Amino acid sequence: MPQHERFEPRNRKKPRALAGLTLALGAMLLSGCSEAESVPTLTWYINPDDGGQAAIAERCTADSGGTYRIETSLLPNDAAAQREQLARRLAAGDSSLDIMSLDPPFIPELAEPGFLAPVPDDVAQRTTQNVVEGALAGAQWKDELVTVPFWANTQLLWYRKSVAEAAGLDMSQPVTWQQIMDAAASQDKFLGVQGQRGESMTVWVNALIESGGGQIIQNPEAPAAEIELGLVSEAGREAAEIVSTIGKEGLGGPGLATQDENFSMILFQGDKGSFMVNWPFVWPATNSAVEAGSLDPELIEDIGWTLYPRVNANEPTAPPLGGINLGVGAASDHPDLAYEAIECIVSPENQAEYFITNGNPPSNTEAYEDPRIEEAFPMADTIRESLELSAPRPQTPYYNEVSIGLQQNWAPPRSVDPATTPEQTTEFILAVLRGESLL
Amino acid sequence: MSTTVKPSSTGTKAGKRAAQPYSERAKGERRLGWLLAGPAFVVMLAVTAYPIVQAGYDSLFNYRLTAPSEREFIGLGNYGVILTDFVWWRDLGVTLLITVITVIVELILGFALALVMHKALKSVRGLLRTAILVPYGIITVVSAFAWFYAFDINSGYVNNWFDWVPGIDPDLNWFAGTWTSLFVIMASEIWKTTPFISLLLLAGLAQVPDELTEAAEVDGATWWERMSRVILPNMKAAIMVAVLFRALDAFRIFDNVFIMTNGAFGTEVLSLLAYRTSISRLEIGMGSAVSVLLFICVLLICFIAIKLFKVDLAGARGSK
CATH class of the missing domain: 3.40.190.10 (Periplasmic binding protein-like II)
Known part of the structure; x- marks a missing residue:
């Protein structure tokens, strides 16, 4: 990558400083390129929020130790428009749909034609422990887990x-x-x-x-x-x-x-x-x-x-019952990495943090044990009780x-x-x- | 705007020429013409003809985007369902109502504005034209949102400002009823596109020779007589072209309805029905059929205007 040629010093008075800058820039660009080439990028289509999902994406990227990098891409404001965009992209076999934030009522429509990559058994087992019943029901289609519960409303x-x-x-x-x-x-x-x-x-x-x-x-x-x-x-x-x-x-x-x-x-x-x-x-x-x-x-x-x-x-x-589940597109180039990233995203710590910063309640009951939640949401216990009683839409x-x-x-x-x-x-x-x- | 239509005289000349062999120069010009127009022609085919043909083909299938394996050929079945459905006829009625009312009101207002622009003093003419054109320069979605927020019961100011008008009070929810919603939709449409019609009419007004009106004036004609006997008959072509263009545009109204009511409470128009069927419901077959029918309606309006009302597209350009 001969990027440094562009920074050829034209000002003869400061050749050294410029040469140094050139080298530093060149090194940065080169290292940037090599990292981008070797680390697979996962695109996470998120519904609009107060920046909580982008923050989780950054944390999980850092925690992965260079295994993957999560980039977020914003979906339209309302649930119906999100569904329209995702359904069209999935039907067209868009391979950029690595991770998707999905509204539960629309999941069967995407699961039935096989637009979603199957959830690996071990991931399914680890991500459904302590999940409230309603959220779990919303993540399934025909008694099979097709998405991973993230937050539940x-x-x-x-x-x-x-x-x-x-x-x-x-x-x-x-x-x-x-x-x-x-x-x-x-x-x-x-x-x-x-x-x-x-x-x-x-x-x-x-x-x-x-x-x-x-x-x-x-x-x-x-x-x-x-x-x-x-x-x-x-x-x-x-x-x-x-x-x-x-x-x-x-x-x-x-x-x-x-x-x-x-x-x-x-x-x-x-x-x-x-x-x-x-x-x-x-x-x-x-x-x-x-x-x-x-x-x-x-x-x-x-x-x-x-x-x-x-x-x-x-x-x-x-x-x-509302909330968001995470699904992986069937045409994704990295389904395994996507599920690895999803496991990180839905960790009880991230769910608790997301509740505190963005006001979206966790689907995992373990997350409610974070003492900061009670402080920010005095009604957290009522929310949890309500989630246990809640009924999903058809x-x-x-x-x-x-x-x-x-x-x-x-x-x-x-x-x-x-x-x-x-x-x-x-x-x-x-x-x-x-x-x-x-x- | 009317560049696609050639004056008829050119057509006959071209016909005569066709019998004789082309000279080198004529051949060269023809080649140059094709080279210049060719790329645009190809692009037009790709973005217009191809989707129309594809929609026509898709409309013959029962095809849902999320159930690709269940796609089956059903012939004209979709058209049968649509044309026997109340929703289609209701939406057609709403669309026609919006078209007729907005075009009539725009024509009257547009003519008044054109007269003002025509008669305005030279010193204020530029400013006046700019001011009148501002609404036309605003993006339709933006203007729809502006009107929506102005009338919305939760955020709007119209109810408070106009509560002295009988029928308007702070509790009036404009977007909860068919007629009040349609009123706002049509008002915003009229506000937005009257400048366009007034520009077309201004061009028509400018074509009326001053000698004619002056002569009429000398003969003792009143203002009304000059208007109805001299000016209007002389600008009939411009008026008809304005009506045709606006009618076609108004018939395809989408943005205002989509933003303000999303078709709720009997305000749905045909473009919105086509959008909801193909994009929201992902029913590609049925949605294509609605689009094809909408296209046929537009063709029908053109046909009626050109054949029955004898709109002369070339006349508006002054090339007659």
């Missing part, structure tokens, strides 16, 4: 202590949707729920149906034409009842029909805030807003948290059709009719799956 019920107190609600006991709807209505406040036509609507409906003892899909592993839905059921009707009441009685506020997780947090932080179901990111977000001076510091003291509301008082709740290769079909019929919440919506949704989704209808 769940929604809690966040509440304003002052409102709960004024409404006379004992938050130390499990509460139901009916109770929080009544409490919000009696105090003339708004509930923080996600009524937008988007993935958050499926998250909500799935949690309601699972909490009511039902399931959106009864046979998720079946081929498209044979899928049976469980919407037309007592659980489906109850779920529709809750969504419909919140929509029709204006309990979600005027912005409900376009409200996502972020805007329900802003509503909750405001004067009309009462109860909200949302992911734990709201805690660091609210804290930093207080630190930045845009929110009243007293707000922090007024915020409480507990498990996701129940549908029936005597049945346990099934909170939403695991099917046709998840996208099911989810969008559901969103089109259940949003906006005021249009939901418990008597007809579950049946209409079922007919619509089945027609789409049979290829007889556009979505």
Whole structure:
């Protein structure tokens, strides 16, 4: 590499200094080249975060002792767009997909056609110890581990202590949707729920149906034409009842029909805030807003948290499950190294660090033993308990059709009719799956 | 813009010439012409013709990107599903509604702006034209986001500024209803593309000879008579070309709807349906069929405009 020729000293007055610089640069370039050539580079496609995944990539690169180098590549913002990009690249056999951060509902769609490299048995064994059940279920397809659980997310019920107190609600006991709807209505406040036509609507409906003892899909592993839905059921009707009441009685506020997780947090932080179901990111977000001076510091003291509301008082709740798993592309040039890197990425230490710095909860229960977690997230125990109770969204290769079909019929919440919506949704989704209808 | 269309006189000359052998010079010119246009022609074939043919071929299959082994030939089956589906007709209706309303409003506003630009004093003409052209220079996605954030109930200021207008109050969620969403979508489309139409009309206005209007004025014609009897008939070609270009553009509207509602609450347009079917659902066969149908609709609009309304593309250039 004759790079040094470019630095030929033109200024005769400082030939030595330049020659020295040239040599140093040449040496750096040469060493850089030789390292880059001999150390395989693994590309990790990450979802946007606060830099936590990039930091883990750096740590694991350093820990590997020169075995591999992890480079991160950023995927689009929302889960659906991430899926679109990854699915297209995987279908085209892109060999740069060494490690991918995957949203669990979309995993079956990628696993079914063989787009993911198989997880080696020993890696599977080591990376699934102490992993919460919901996260483990989300990492599998047809009873086989196809991805490695990284972090697991769940929604809690966040509440304003002052409102709960004024409404006379004992938050130390499990509460139901009916109770929080009544409490919000009696105090003339708004509930923080996600009524937008988007993935958050499926998250909500799935949690309601699972909490009511039902399931959106009864046979998720079946081929498209044979899928049976469980919407037309007592659980489906109850779920529709809750969504419909919140929509029709204006309990979600005027912005409900376009409200996502972020805007329900802003509503909750405001004067009309009462109860909200949302992911734990709201805690660091609210804290930093207080630190930045845009929110009243007293707000922090007024915020409480507990498990996701129940549908029936005597049945346990099934909170939403989210998170990210790591998969390896079938066309990757270095699947073994990729799995070696994944083992490093999902280590309990890295998961704990990621929780503290980025607010994304670990899927490995061992990570919760880090004393710093309790300090940064006083609700860590509730999150862990919620993760154990949580239910994943339907695991099917046709998840996208099911989810969008559901969103089109259940949003906006005021249009939901418990008597007809579950049946209409079922007919619509089945027609789409049979290829007889556009979505 | 109209460089592809040659004045008809050239066509007949070329026809006569074809019978005679080419001179050395003519041959050389033809070769030079091909050398100059050839690369562009090849690129056009590669980026336009090839995808169209590929989409036509793919539309005959039941083909999902994530299930490549299940691909099967189903003939015109996808077209049957689409054309008997309510979603297609609803989206076609929404697209046509947006096209018709935006083009009419843009034509009226654009004409008014063109008149202002035409009549403006020389000293402010440059400034005025620049000011009018600014919206057209903004990237559509950026303008869509700007309009979205202005009207959004959580971040927008429109509800607060205009709460004195009947029907607008701080609790109005513009993007939760079909008509309010369509209003914002169309308003942003009109704001963005009126400058384009006004430029085309300005070119048409400039073509109307001053002697004609002056003569009419001397004859005692009122402003309205001069406008309707002299100016408008003389710039019919420019108006029709503006309408055709804008109608084709408006029919393919995507960005505004994608950013503001993503097709929610009955605001979906055909381009978005094609995008969602092929890109989001990864249904390559069905998505291609939607795209082919969309292409046929565009061809139909061109056909209607050129054959029925006799739009003369060359006329707008002043080459007549």
